[in-house]
Amino acid sequence: MQWTTPKCLRKEALKLWNSGALLRSILADESYFPKRLSFKKPNTQELVDRFDEVRKWIAEIKAHHYPDIDFKTINHRILGENTIPCGASIPDLESAVKWLGKFQAYQQFSKMITYTRQFQPELLLWLEKYPLKALEIADDWSRLLKVIDWLKKNPNPNIYLRQVDIATVDTKFIERNKALLVQMLPLVLTERDLSLLNSRNFEKQLGFKTKPLFVRFRLLDQQLQFILGKQQDFTLADNDFKELISLPQIQHSLKNVFITENEINFLSFPQLTNSMVIFGAGYGFDHLAKVSWLNDMNIYYWGDIDTHGFAILDQLRAKFPKVKSLLMDQETLLAHSEFWGVEPKPEHRKLLRLTVDEEHLYQQLVGNTYTQNLRLEQEKISYSSVMHAIARLSNGSQ
Template identity: 30%
Template sequence: MTPAAWSRPEDVAETLRRKWTSGRYLAASAGGHPFEPIAVPLKGPTAADTLHHYEQALAWAQSWAPNLHPQLRLQTRSIGGRNGLPSHTVPARAWIDTRPALWALLGVTDQVDRFHTLHEHTALHDPGLARWMADHPMKVLLHPAVWHHLVRTVCWIRDHSAEQVYLREIDVPGVDTKFVETHKAILADLLDHALPEDRINASVPKNDLASRYGFRTKPIYIRLRYLGVSPLPFSELTVRAKELADWSPGVRTVFVLENEITYLSLPPVPDAIAILGSGYAAALLRHLPWLDDVDLYYWGDIDTHGFAILDQVRGRFPHTTSLLMDRATLLAHESHWGQEKTQAHGDLTHLTPEEAHLDHDLRTGTYHPHLRLEQERIAITAVRKALTRHRE
């Protein structure tokens, strides 16, 4: 074995530090488990090495002098003494006999003291959270300065019904929405532990605190514009989806579009409204059951995402007709073709044969790789003709 392979004092510390980082040592301490001395085997010179690398072997042995490592107890062994080789006593195993010695060796005494202070304080107010701390001490040490705020926040949420409030309404001194957003990962861990199962929507990701834990969420708004004579003193409205669900705008035809300027520039159409989908048409329209009773048209970009949205809309409203999402429109606007950065994936089961064929050609690059035609690039004359055909 070459001198480079012999164990160094810093190797012992590094071996123990990896286990410290896992949290096992501090978890055992927090759980009240008795300390079991830790042994770290050492790789050192053989009897033959002391002949060929005597100076290095001597320096290695001196580097383990007890006065240099007061936290360690060294167990030795004898090498040599046979076949004419001299006998030597060398370190064979390093022992850590107490937790204070371990903390001192790793230089974490201050962190340990801070954790135990936080743990004891939390145990007085919420034993359940203290048990979680004992199991996840390293997560606690990532947030020592704000730990008391985190505990108070979790306790407030646990003790209040979240159904009627927004996250903004958490009433804890020093806690606001910025605090909640900044610490949402650790808050989610704590809330998963502190709340009963019926207050956790496990199907929602942890980064969506409001939806996962039953807080009020930002309302979904639907923007619509009358294309004919409006029965109201307004030509355009933005309404909460839940409220619009119970109110019909009183028209025969509804056009759903994704692009705002196209939505605004649609020419007049009697007895019709336009709804701005903004890329989320399927999510928006599912709130409006009265769409079952109107002529519903969807107009999106001619690309894979446009057809994916059309497929979703038609999955809820089978009578949906696509508008200007056909091969003839695509080929008539070749000079306005663009490129779709990333294509949509997944099987589409609600397209007509013609739509499905065009979607396939877009995916396979029949005309051009990642081809797309954005709806705002379609000539306004083509739009007027399509709307005229609709009225016929």
């Protein structure tokens, strides 16, 4: 290993900066300085064998006035008395950041600490944990603290985020900084349980109004289609959809609900008495889970025959355990082999809510039994197969 050079010392000090340790030391309870640096010096044998190199090395070390260098005098029986460098240390933070060219950043962070200590001292912990991230958002810091102060003073505001009125802060600023606010708010709003807070449920967890979720559906029974008007394609807010069953004709007639992930399949779904089709939402079923009357329906899910299709079916069954799959079987898959495609990023996790036949087909897909990353998209299934499957349901043979 080569002896320590001024370049080595600077490189190690930069690592301390890049790890946040130097800035973190401002807020640390115990003294961080002087900070010893790694130092490799010549041993006794090298003094003899490489004396000229050692002299040049000593001169190079002495030529640099920073950091602090420790020296030790060695008495050698051949070389006599020689004073050589034996260690190095950073004496204090201010001189270190000047040496590294980080003085302006250090001043900026110090100002952030002063401001935070005055207006939101609970967030000093966040600054200590994320000093470099803090520097990245220094220009936004005062506005972030204004948002946090507003949330602190307005618990459960029951308004839309757009209605928050804070000087110099707009809605897009809050939207853009949700991830940061999620990190900071539990330190400030300590009286609230924010363990589930994340960027996706930000408004809901903090008591804001949220945009309604919508359910798009078609009534497949000709006797029911004109209850809601002449059109056949309806979209209702989830709360209104929950109340749909209160209409007497629907309450007494509706028995079957189909969920499909493809819009064309949704629009062209065959007519069927006592039935409705819902345009699905991939992995999102929370809005349907709130619709209690769906538990009294025969629910059928029609998705792609691929690993994600079965994963979505598995998730839907977590909300509605009696869901049956439609056209997601081995017979349908093999009958449409000319339309097989490729699933870009297959699932491999264990699914706990599949039937025996579904689990068998899922494992065949995971194991690439037929071909690599097989997918049969639902819109590739022949319409005659769809009509046949619906007819079987209508005749009560499935």
